Amino acid sequence: MSAQHSPDGVPVATAPAPAPTPGSEVYRALPMQVQLDDSDSPFDVVDALALARFTSGEQPWCRSTSLQRVKGDATLLPTGSRVVRSSQEKNRSAVLAEGAGWTLKISRWVGHGGGKHADVTVTAVEEGLAEQILAEAVDGAEEPPPVEEDVVLMGFWHLTGHGPSRTTRRISAETWPEIRENYTAPVADAFDALMKLRPEEVTGRLLLLHGPPGTGKTSVLRTLARSWRDWCRVDCVLDPEQLFADPGYLLQVALATQDDDGEDDDAQRWRMLLLEDCDELIRGGAKRVTGQALSRLLNLTDGLLGQGRNVLVAITTNEDVERLHPAVVRPGRCLARVEVGPLTGEESSRWLARTTGDGAADGSAGVPAPPGPSTLAELFALRRGRSPLLPSPAAPSDGLYL
Numbered sequence: 001m002s003a004q005h006s007p008d009g010v011p012v013a014t015a016p017a018p019a020p021t022p023g024s025e026v027y028r029a030l031p032m033q034v035q036l037d038d039s040d041s042p043f044d045v046v047d048a049l050a051l052a053r054f055t056s057g058e059q060p061w062c063r064s065t066s067l068q069r070v071k072g073d074a075t076l077l078p079t080g081s082r083v084v085r086s087s088q089e090k091n092r093s094a095v096l097a098e099g100a101g102w103t104l105k106i107s108r109w110v111g112h113g114g115g116k117h118a119d120v121t122v123t124a125v126e127e128g129l130a131e132q133i134l135a136e137a138v139d140g141a142e143e144p145p146p147v148e149e150d151v152v153l154m155g156f157w158h159l160t161g162h163g164p165s166r167t168t169r170r171i172s173a174e175t176w177p178e179i180r181e182n183y184t185a186p187v188a189d190a191f192d193a194l195m196k197l198r199p200e201e202v203t204g205r206l207l208l209l210h211g212p213p214g215t216g217k218t219s220v221l222r223t224l225a226r227s228w229r230d231w232c233r234v235d236c237v238l239d240p241e242q243l244f245a246d247p248g249y250l251l252q253v254a255l256a257t258q259d260d261d262g263e264d265d266d267a268q269r270w271r272m273l274l275l276e277d278c279d280e281l282i283r284g285g286a287k288r289v290t291g292q293a294l295s296r297l298l299n300l301t302d303g304l305l306g307q308g309r310n311v312l313v314a315i316t317t318n319e320d321v322e323r324l325h326p327a328v329v330r331p332g333r334c335l336a337r338v339e340v341g342p343l344t345g346e347e348s349s350r351w352l353a354r355t356t357g358d359g360a361a362d363g364s365a366g367v368p369a370p371p372g373p374s375t376l377a378e379l380f381a382l383r384r385g386r387s388p389l390l391p392s393p394a395a396p397s398d399g400l401y402l
Helices: 025-031 042-056 125-139 178-180 185-195 217-227 240-245 249-254 284-291 292-302 345-356 376-383
Strands: 004-007 011-014 061-067 080-090 092-099 101-111 116-126 151-160 163-172 206-210 232-237 269-276 309-317 333-338
Touching: 004 116, 042 101, 042 116, 061 125, 092 125, 092 185, 092 376, 101 125, 116 125, 151 217, 163 217, 163 249, 163 292, 178 185, 178 217, 185 217, 185 333, 206 217, 217 309, 232 240, 240 249, 240 292, 249 292, 292 309
Parallel strands: 151 232, 206 309, 206 333, 232 269, 269 309
Antiparallel strands: 004 011, 061 116, 080 092, 092 101, 101 116, 151 163
């Protein structure tokens, strides 16, 4: 109670103003009105009803998620649910349910590939209750993702106008036995050991592949990602020059803690950052030309930035090893340093004979003989029946063999 005075000075008792209903001010600013006509469906009604208590402020907390590969017997309904609306069509359905202090909307549909998907949205009177009901609804509702032996999930980082961004793609990758003969003997021997590497055997943090274009450096790294996928996640940085020029970008990439499904990653899981064609970054004059970029790269591999983070850096370059900065190739820094060169003349002949199904690659069976040592890109060009020295605009690209 508070006191005011009448015009003659006599105190007058007044009651305090009633406390506003939670959310009422917002509701008055955004009243909910729903108009239906014959173009609307029962699904539209369910959508509108699911928003009613959130709009009014009665249930101001909302949590939602999307599910893939939903199990056929998963109801997505928590214990104590009361279904108040249900709509069903051939390939989709919608359910509105409620319980003490919460409302749940389930939208389910069958995708083009036959997969069963669902969106689940919960509103509640308290934040913790919304999270609890959502977790109970989706617990155990998804089938485990299918294992595709010839596919590896790879992240791709780039810097946008809104900051660093990472997307995930499914990349095809062959097994090492399938591509081993694409590499000359010393290179194949070096990768024999790398493909079998286990995390406890990692000594250096830098993997350096150098050699002329078209020798298959990118291809072998995809296969390496497949061989290591049970203990190492691979992220390709599309703009490495920006990565080492922007400390904020570098810090976010180096400290990223989410896996390929967006969930918190295991702190012990290794990550490999793939930087392609980084000639300017690691050649002999890099320190003078790029300023702090080389220092930041080295700091990521074995400096303070790399401490406590299981991060490997794989770099491909066309530079000759003699022209690389000595700090990059010093002993102890590199996990492996492999020069990926062309196949010898004899290896090239065997490669053509094996991949064309003919017994020889000397021109006698319609397969051109290789002109001595050849890169993988040149051999693919020969197999298609054109000279590797005369590129054809209409021919498929050899971009997979870089």
